[in-house]
Amino acid sequence: MSKSRVKKKLTKKQKVRYSIIGGILLLLLLIGAIIYKANSTNNSKKDEKDSYEILIVKEKDPLILKGIVQPKDTQYFNFDQSQGKISNISVQNGQNVKTGEVIATYQNATAEDQADEQSQSLDKFNLAVSNAQDNLNVATDKQGELETQLANARIDNDKASIEASKQALSAQKDVVNQAQQALDSANLDLSNASKSIERAQKRVTTTVTAPSDGIVYINEKGKVDPTVAYATLVSPETVVNGTVSEYDFKKVKKDQEVDIKSISDDKKIKGKVTNVNQLPETSGQAGADANKSSVSNYSFTVQPEENMQYGTNVQISIKSTTLEIPKSAVLKEEDGNYVFLYKDGKAKKQAVTVSEAGNIDVVNKGLNAKDVIIVKPDKEIKDGKEVKVADNK
Known part of the structure; x- marks a missing residue:
């Protein structure tokens, strides 16, 4: 007879006991997990607190402006009706000309x-001059005869003849003077007439010459239309004429180095600002709607290092040397403003001069591009103290 195995059932009391023990174990596991997580969070926060955010100081992005390539010098020649009609244009369209070369007649x-x-x-x-000269000659000869008569009368000691000769000679001298004046007047009239003829003859044919070397472009319409230039002389040298708004006006300065990039082919050329117009090209017009505002634009000129194609549209890039940093990086103390540089794993206190510009500070003195600073220094940081930084440059 085989012996069968009989499973012993748990009593109700035992079930309750085991349930309580299981609940206690589960609660202990849950508490342990919470404690572990809290410790991990605290350690993480401690690590975060002990590390600081840093920033590499950079120059502000360059100012990009628009411009167009134009001749450095341009001379326009318009039809002048007072000179007559243009009988001939002596040059061809697109011809190179030298100073003094005839352009038109x-x-x-x-x-x-x-x-x-x-x-x-x-x-x-x-004829008037000739007649006046003859009259003067006759009067002079007559005066000579009377002078001879007076001399003879004095030799003869004929008082009556002497007196008569003196009176006649005095009257003749007046005649000679009048004849001389008539001759002078006739000569003056002749001279004025000759000069007038000379001036008129000069006006008959007038030539227009090139005031400088350059390339001349001809427009036949301008030969009869004074509103259109019949000839335009441009210099082979080119400049870039750009515009800047009133907001960026102070950022463009004479002798400033710039980069010029052609929009059509991306060609880049160095250049220098040669002139900045202090008067705006456009401004608010008197009587305009008060609710409408306009922005003034100022022209400036750039001399490229090499000549460019006339009419090319370009971008003018003006490098900025302005350094901007967050306000949070600046510590304002009684004796001045400071930042903390991060160098060789240590904090270095650095005096700076800044000016406010909205939400940032502009560095005037004390920092250079590529310096590394601590963004949010706290009271724990000391000059020369080793610091831990977050990897967020």
Whole structure:
């Protein structure tokens, strides 16, 4: 007869006891987990508190402005009706010309007619001079005769003849003076007439010459239309003319080095600011709507290191030397402002001069680009103290 194994059942009391023990064990495990997590969090917070955020000081992004390439010098030649009509343009479109080279010739028909008329009247003035000279010669000869008579009367000691000769000679001298004045007047009239003819003749043909070396461009329409230049002379040297708004006006300075980039081909060229116009190109107009505001723009000129194509649109990049740092990095103390540099694992106290600019401070003195500073220093940091930093440069 086989012996069967009989399973012993737990009593109700035993079940209650085991349930209580299991609950206690579970509670102990839960408390242990909470304590472990709290310790981990505290350790993490301690590590975070012991480390500081750092920042590499950088220069502000460059100022980017727009510009266009234009000739350094431009001369416009417009039709001048007072000179007559343009009879000839002596140069070709796009031709290189030298200083003094003839560009165009005027022909003045009115001046030509005046010169012809005055030339015809010149014979009359020449005849008047000739007649006045003859009259003077006759009067002078007569004066000579009377002087001889007076001399003879004195030799003869004829008082009556001497007195008569003196009176006649005195009267003749007046005649000679009058004849001389008439000759002078005739010569003056002749001279004025000759000069007038000379001026008229100069106005008949007028040439226009190049005031400087350059390239000349011709517009045939301008030969009869004074509102259009018949010739435009441009220098081979080029400049870049740019504009800057009133907000960035003080950032553009004469002799400042800039980078020029062509928009069409990304070609980059160095340049220098040669002039900044102190007067705005545009401003609010009188009588304009008070609710509308306008921004003034100022022109400036850049000399590129090499000539560029006329009319090319470019970007002008002006490097900024401004250093900006967070306000939280600056400690304001009684004797001045300070920041903490981070160098070789240690904090170094550094005096700085700053000016406020909104939510940041602009460094005027005390820091250089690429310096590393502690963003939020606290009272625990001391000069020369080793510090732990977060890896967030």
